[in-house]
Amino acid sequence: MAGNTFMYAQNLHKIYRKNAISTPVLKGVDMEVAEGEFLSVVGASGSGKSTLMHLLGSLDKPDVGEIYYREKRIDNLSADKRDHLRNHDFGFIFQFYHLLPELTALENVMIPLMIRSSVFSWLGNGSVARKRAITLMEKVGLGHRMHHLPKELSGGEMQRTAIARALIGNPALLFADEPTGNLDEDTGREIVQLLRELNEIDNVTIIMVTHNLEIARGTHRIIKLVAGHVEVPLQQHPEAFGVVRPESFDNLPEDENHPDETRRPAGI
Ligand SMILES: Nc1ncnc2c1ncn2[C@@H]1O[C@H](COP(=O)(O)OP(=O)(O)OP(=O)(O)O)[C@@H](O)[C@H]1O
Ligand SMILES: [Mg+2]
Numbered sequence: 534m535a536g537n538t539f540m541y542a543q544n545l546h547k548i549y550r551k552n553a554i555s556t557p558v559l560k561g562v563d564m565e566v567a568e569g570e571f572l573s574v575v576g577a578s579g580s581g582k583s584t585l586m587h588l589l590g591s592l593d594k595p596d597v598g599e600i601y602y603r604e605k606r607i608d609n610l611s612a613d614k615r616d617h618l619r620n621h622d623f624g625f626i627f628q629f630y631h632l633l634p635e636l637t638a639l640e641n642v643m644i645p646l647m648i649r650s651s652v653f654s655w656l657g658n659g660s661v662a663r664k665r666a667i668t669l670m671e672k673v674g675l676g677h678r679m680h681h682l683p684k685e686l687s688g689g690e691m692q693r694t695a696i697a698r699a700l701i702g703n704p705a706l707l708f709a710d711e712p713t714g715n716l717d718e719d720t721g722r723e724i725v726q727l728l729r730e731l732n733e734i735d736n737v738t739i740i741m742v743t744h745n746l747e748i749a750r751g752t753h754r755i756i757k758l759v760a761g762h763v764e765v766p767l768q769q770h771p772e773a774f775g776v777v778r779p780e781s782f783d784n785l786p787e788d789e790n791h792p793d794e795t796r797r798p799a800g801i
Pocket of ligand 2: 582584
């Protein structure tokens with residue numbers, strides 16, 4: 534893992550306002566992720582994990598604070614530049630997959646490249662995109678399911694499809710918001726194994742929200758959101774992937790590992 538700071542956020546504040554009600558969610562979050570790191574974000578339900586991911590991923594803007602990516606400030610970019618960043622540098626995976634139901638798995642994977650292209654360039658490069666989508670479907674173990682609709686896929690297969698879709702733009706930074714939250718334990722482990730391979734082999738930096746501490750312990754580092762802040766770091770670049778488990782993890786409350794059926798959609 535390289536040591537340079539890849540993305541960092543300073544003093545992030547986010548308040549949701551609806552009618553006369555203000556909900557302060559983030560109250561001064563400082564965090565960073567190094568290039569090549571696999572970082573977990575944990576915290577109680579409602580602590581602002583998804584909110585933080587949306588800010589870091591340029592899906593939403595902070596009320597106060599700054600976000601830097603590759604040493605450039607990104608929270609104040611124009612809408613066009615933010616779109617460009619999301620389409621070219623970032624990938625997103627969500628708990629509920631967000632696949633388009635009327636498209637096949639393969640077509641879903643190709644969507645981000647279609648959005649990127651003009652009609653003209655799509656006509657020229659569509660077959661290249663298709664080949665890349667097929668390669669990615671094979672990489673995530675779904676070479677035999679490419680022409681299935683989402684409703685014909687299992688949860689794990691839908692999440693693999695969503696991972697392939699997130700990778701089609703060749704992202705440097707992957708945001709995964711509870712990617713295993715809707716899957717059984719074994720399937721969840723397989724998905725995390727796939728993410729670990731992407732991190733280790735393809736050097737994709739990953740920020741993953743999870744409620745599953747066993748899964749979080751298998752990543753390089755964990756940060757915890759508490760009362761709108763990042764709690765004092767629990768772990769600083771330990772021996773990777775849980776070979777040695779730092780003592781500090783034993784202090785994490787187990788009750789956050791709540792059952793999947795109590796989960797609500799991830800807010801997108
Ligand atoms: N668009 C919104 N408008 C108003 N309030 C919101 C909005 N999105 C989130 N919130 C509130 O902000 C708080 C943090 O939400 P967020 O989704 O970031 O939490 P979370 O840590 O991801 O929770 P979970 O683990 O349940 O997914 C919650 O109290 C939620 O109700
Ligand atoms: Mg959430």
